[in-house]
Structure formats: C-alpha cells, structure tokens
Amino acid sequence: MHWHISLDEALERAKERSTPVLLYLRTAWSPGCRALETGSLRDLQVLGLLDRHYTCIKADKDEQPDLERSYGGLGWPTLLWLNHEGKPLAHSSYLPPRQLSQRLMLGADTGSSPAGALEECFAGLETSNSAEDGVPLSLADEVLEHLLASSDPVHGGWGKRQKFPHPEALHFATVRWSRTGDDRLRKLVLCTLEAMEQGAIHDASKGGFFRYAGKPDWSEPSEEKPLGANAGRLLTYLEAHQAFAASSFAETALGILNWLEETLRDEKTGLWYACQDRSSGSPVEGGAGGNPALYTDRNALAVEALLKAAVVLDQDNWQERALDNLTFLVRNLITVREGVHHEWKGLPQLPGMLSDRAALLRAMVQAMHSAGDNRFLVPAVTLARGTLASMSAHDGSLLDRRHQPAARGSLTERPENIHWNALFAEACIRLGHMARAKELVHDGRRILAAFQDDWRRFGHWSAAWGRAVDLMNAHPLHITVVGPSGADDTRSLQLAALRPYVANRVVQTLDPAKDQTLIEHAALPQWSGPARAFVHQGLLALGEARNPVELERLLS
Numbered sequence: 001m002h003w004h005i006s007l008d009e010a011l012e013r014a015k016e017r018s019t020p021v022l023l024y025l026r027t028a029w030s031p032g033c034r035a036l037e038t039g040s041l042r043d044l045q046v047l048g049l050l051d052r053h054y055t056c057i058k059a060d061k062d063e064q065p066d067l068e069r070s071y072g073g074l075g076w077p078t079l080l081w082l083n084h085e086g087k088p089l090a091h092s093s094y095l096p097p098r099q100l101s102q103r104l105m106l107g108a109d110t111g112s113s114p115a116g117a118l119e120e121c122f123a124g125l126e127t128s129n130s131a132e133d134g135v136p137l138s139l140a141d142e143v144l145e146h147l148l149a150s151s152d153p154v155h156g157g158w159g160k161r162q163k164f165p166h167p168e169a170l171h172f173a174t175v176r177w178s179r180t181g182d183d184r185l186r187k188l189v190l191c192t193l194e195a196m197e198q199g200a201i202h203d204a205s206k207g208g209f210f211r212y213a214g215k216p217d218w219s220e221p222s223e224e225k226p227l228g229a230n231a232g233r234l235l236t237y238l239e240a241h242q243a244f245a246a247s248s249f250a251e252t253a254l255g256i257l258n259w260l261e262e263t264l265r266d267e268k269t270g271l272w273y274a275c276q277d278r279s280s281g282s283p284v285e286g287g288a289g290g291n292p293a294l295y296t297d298r299n300a301l302a303v304e305a306l307l308k309a310a311v312v313l314d315q316d317n318w319q320e321r322a323l324d325n326l327t328f329l330v331r332n333l334i335t336v337r338e339g340v341h342h343e344w345k346g347l348p349q350l351p352g353m354l355s356d357r358a359a360l361l362r363a364m365v366q367a368m369h370s371a372g373d374n375r376f377l378v379p380a381v382t383l384a385r386g387t388l389a390s391m392s393a394h395d396g397s398l399l400d401r402r403h404q405p406a407a408r409g410s411l412t413e414r415p416e417n418i419h420w421n422a423l424f425a426e427a428c429i430r431l432g433h434m435a436r437a438k439e440l441v442h443d444g445r446r447i448l449a450a451f452q453d454d455w456r457r458f459g460h461w462s463a464a465w466g467r468a469v470d471l472m473n474a475h476p477l478h479i480t481v482v483g484p485s486g487a488d489d490t491r492s493l494q495l496a497a498l499r500p501y502v503a504n505r506v507v508q509t510l511d512p513a514k515d516q517t518l519i520e521h522a523a524l525p526q527w528s529g530p531a532r533a534f535v536h537q538g539l540l541a542l543g544e545a546r547n548p549v550e551l552e553r554l555l556s
Contacts, residue, residue, distance in 0.1 A: 005057065007057060011055075011086055013055050015084045020053075020081055020107055022050065022079060022104075023056075023059065026060055026061070029523050030541030031539050035539055036095075050104065074093070075540045077541075078093065083110065089107065090103075093539065134445045134472055139452055139466070140176070143455065143463065156194075162212045162214060163212060167233055168461075170236050172467035172470070173185040174189055175503040177243075178503045189244070190244065190246070195217070206259055207259030208256050208276070209225060209229065209230055227272050227295075228297065234253055234302075234305040237252050238305065250313060254313065257306070260302065263276050269328055273293065293343060295343055297359040300360040303367075307322045307367060307371060319371050326367055329363070330376065332348060333352075333356075335348060339387070339390065355420050357383060358423045369506065372490075372508075374518070377518075381431065384440055397421055398421050398447060416450075418464070419458070421450075421451065426464075429444035429468075430506055448465065448472060471504045479505065480508045481494050481509045481532075482511075482524055483509075483511070485513075489547075492547075494509050496533075496555075497533060497555070512526075535555070
C-alpha cells in the first residue's frame with residue numbers, strides 16, 4: 001500500500017477516490033508505534049481495507065512538525081480519520097488487527113462526513129491501551145469497603161483491643177483516593193496518621209513507633225519498637241506527606257529515620273537490628289542468647305523506605321545509606337545454593353522465606369526507580385525468576401518457603417501468605433516494565449489472580465492484595481530519563497519525575513555510556529546531548545521533555 005507524506009496531496013487524492021483519509025502520527029521510540037508497524041499494519045485484512053477504502057498518510061513528529069502541531073497532542077501512535085477537508089472524524093491510539101479492522105470498516109464511507117462524525121460510532125467499541133485481562137477492579141473496591149467498614153471512625157486504624165495501623169491498608173486507601181477522589185479515604189488516612197503521631201504509640205521524644213497500642217486512642221503501647229513495623233509506617237508517612245502535603249508527617253518520618261540510625265544501626269555491617277526494647281533501651285530479639293538479629297526482610301523494607309525518604313524529604317544522605325545496605329544484602333545474603341538467606345550472623349543463616357525474597361525484590365526495584373541504580377537489574381531479575389521457579393504453587397500463588405526435603409512435622413507445610421504474595425507480585429510487575437520482560441508482568445498478575453476467590457479469609461492482610469489489584473488494572477506511567485549518571489540535568493529530570501504523588505509510576509534512568517542495551521531494547525533515540533525524559537503509558541507514548549518544567553507539564 002502507498003503512504004503519502006504530503007497532507008495536501010493526500011486530501012486531493014482522497015477527493016478523487018471518494019475515500020476518507022487515515023493520518024498516522026508516529027515517533028520512533030513509541031512502543032505502540034513499534035507494535036502497530038510490526039503487527040496491525042502488516043495484517044492482510046487491515047492492509048486490504050486501507051488499500052481499498054482509504055487514502056493514507058504517515059507523519060513522523062520530528063520530520064513533519066507542522067502536522068504534529070495541527071493534529072498532535074494525543075500521544076503516539078495517533079490514528080486520525082479525516083474527511084476531505086482535513087477535519088478529524090475520530091481518533092484512536094494503538095489497535096490490534098481485529099479492533100483496527102472494525103474501525104476501518106465503520107469509517108470506510110465517511111470521506112464527506114462532518115467533523116466528529118465517527119466518534120460516537122467508535123465510542124462503543126473496545127479499547128486497546130488498558131491492561132490485559134486479570135482480576136477485576138471491582139474486587140479491589142470490595143477490599144476497600146471491608147477496610148472502611150471495619151476501621152475506627154474516631155481514632156483511625158483497626159482493632160478493638162490491640163490497635164494496629166496496618167500500613168498497607170493506608171497505602172491502598174491513598175492510592176484509591178488519588179484515582180477516585182473519595183473523601184472517605186482521605187479522612188481515614190489523615191485521621192489514622194494524625195491520631196497515631198499524637199498518641200502514646202509514637203515515641204515523640206526519641207522517634208519511632210511501638211508495635212501496637214492497647215487502647216483505641218493509641219494509648220498503652222507495647223514495650224518494643226520493631227524495625228519492620230517502623231519501616232512500614234515510615235513509608236506510609238512519606239507517601240501521605242507526598243499526597244496530602246501534611247508537614248507534621250514529614251517531621252514524624254524524620255523522627256523514625258533518626259531513631260533507626262541512632263538506635264538500631266549495627267556499626268560493623270551498617271544494617272539495622274530487628275527491635276528495640278523500651279525497658280532496656282537496647283536492640284533485642286527473641287532468639288536464644290539475646291544477641292541482636294539482622295534480618296533480610298526487615299532490612300530490605302527499611303531500605304525501600306529510606307530510598308523514598310531521600311526523594312520526599314530532599315535529603316540525599318538517606319539514599320546513600322540505603323544503597324550501602326542494599327549492596328550488603330545482595331552481596332552477602334544471596335547465595336547460589338539457597339538463593340536468599342533470612343539472617344546475617346557473620347555468615348548468611350537460615351533459608352529465606354517469601355518475606356525475605358519479596359522485601360529484597362522490592363528494595364532492588366526501588367533502588368532502580370528512585371536512585372537510577374541499574375546495578376540491581378540483573379540480580380533482581382534473577383531473584384524474581386528463581387523465586388517463581390522454586391516457590392510457585394499449582395494455582396499460581398507463591399508458597400512461604402522453598403521445598404526442604406529434610407523438613408519434619410509442621411515444617412513440611414508451605415502455607416500461602418496473601419500479604420507477601422501481593423508485595424512480590426507488585427514488585428515483579430514493576431520489574432517487568434523496567435526490564436521490558438513481559439513474562440514477569442504476566443507472572444505477577446497470575447500470582448494476584450490466585451487469590452481472587454478467597455481473599456476474604458485473610459482479613460486486613462488482604463489490603464496489599466487490593467492495592468496490587470488496583471495497580472495491575474492500569475498500565476503504569478513509565479518515565480525513562482536518558483542522560484549521564486551524576487549529571488545535574490539528569491538528576492533534575494529524575495527528581496521532577498519522582499516528586500509528585502503518582503500512584504502507579506515507574507521511573508527508569510539510563511546512562512548512554514552504561515545502559516546501551518536497555519536503551520536499544522526500549523528503541524529510544526541515540527544522541528549525545530543534555531538529558532531527556534520519555535513518557536509512555538502502556539503502548540501510548542505521551543511525550544518527551546528536556547527540562548523539569550516540560551516534564552511537570554507532561555505529568556499534569
């Protein structure tokens with residue numbers, strides 16, 4: 001078939017043939033354009049319809065900026081149906097062959113139709129840029145309604161005796177609020193976090209939180225301040241500060257950070273101990289001998305939170321600490337024989353559980369996302385694939401531990417945990433987008449689908465699953481910053497991509513000198529100049545930016 005390059009020529013030819021015009025606006029780096037050109041526009045039925053019933057024109061946004069200015073603004077690819085006067089009749093983004101054929105047949109005789117005539121006809125047809133089929137979003141809403149109904153309307157949180165904040169439930173509420181504007185969710189998050197930081201569960205003088213409260217008003221706290229619980233609450237306060245601009249939340253988060261460093265830090269490794277006991281003021285753990293314990297999962301959760309803190313609080317020292325500890329974990333707690341180990345005692349100890357693998361995978365993904373540190377890409381992909389190979393159940397979910405032939409008694413049981421399954425699945429999906437590895441995205445979605453019939457039995461622990469289901473039902477906003485590592489313009493674009501609250505976002509930073517394979521795999525343009533940011537969502541390329549102002553405009 002023939003593609004015109006001149007609009008005037010195409011319109012004149014369309015009048016002669018009594019056909020509408022199909023205008024295809026493209027850019028080389030768009031994943032949707034590549035999919036269209038290697039798939040739909042090679043389909044024999046599509047080619048036949050275009051040849052018989054349309055006059056076609058193809059325009060690259062950089063080579064024909066006049067057409068981009070006149071007809072662009074919808075991202076790439078854009079397919080525009082035009083009448084003989086050049087007025088748009090309808091538009092679409094990427095379409096697979098069957099859907100494109102449907103629209104081509106509907107629009108075949110519209111060359112003399114008025115502007116907008118096809119939009120209503122196309123509106124009822126299925127679209128293509130939504131995420132693939134999976135767990136319905138309605139189930140995430142069911143989880144949320146359960147959490148709202150069981151929450152404390154006065155003091156926030158959950159529980160009638162021992163009171164817990166359940167950070168994953170608050171994360172989920174914030175995500176869903178950002179999508180729907182449901183004010184019940186905003187009030188739940190703010191009520192809980194404000195009441196917690198004002199209650200006795202919060203150690204306002206020394207920083208950090210006790211494990212739980214004995215009363216609904218967050219009073220009568222427990223004796224211990226655990227690393228894992230505080231890492232989750234730190235992340236919650238940071239996300240809420242980012243979403244709601246509550247200054248006290250930033251102060252509370254900073255208090256947790258300072259407490260971690262002053263009280264739990266192991267000077268030899270840099271890792272953090274598992275827990276502090278209020279009565280002794282020293283880090284403790286429940287094992288024999290009373291020696292401080294350095295656990296993989298708790299430390300990895302803290303790493304993830306510190307990486308977030310560096311961006312939200314604009315304090316780079318937390319990023320340096322996080323990357324140092326993550327490097328230690330990856331080098332010392334991952335071995336060929338066991339994969340991941342659970343504890344460090346001068347040597348790696350005990351086979352790792354799903355919690356260790358999920359938390360470590362999330363930390364590595366966050367290091368690439370927040371710090372642009374692509375050293376962790378290969379170990380992250382290796383960990384994800386190894387976990388899927390060794391811990392998958394028949395229904396697609398992940399078991400708590402690898403099969404141990406020598407196990408006895410109840411240790412032969414390998415139960416499923418919806419919370420850690422959800423956290424692993426979410427990280428697996430984000431990693432799949434970064435590595436451009438579709439099978440990891442599919443595997444993450446398969447894990448979530450395994451719980452769609454029985455999530456209710458897990459109670460509040462289903463919150464992480466609900467959040468992951470919400471996120472999997474839409475493609476993430478994927479921002480790729482390409483520029484030299486450490487350069488000011490690269491970092492300024494990276495921070496502009498990270499600082500606004502966006503519920504579902506992947507930020508990737510690629511250095512042309514180090515990450516050439518990833519740049520080529522993403523089909524991004526080659527150049528030697530200032531850093532640039534490329535934004536796409538699913539198959540739709542939304543635009544590119546050369547400075548933070550342009551990027552902020554794109555994200556808004």
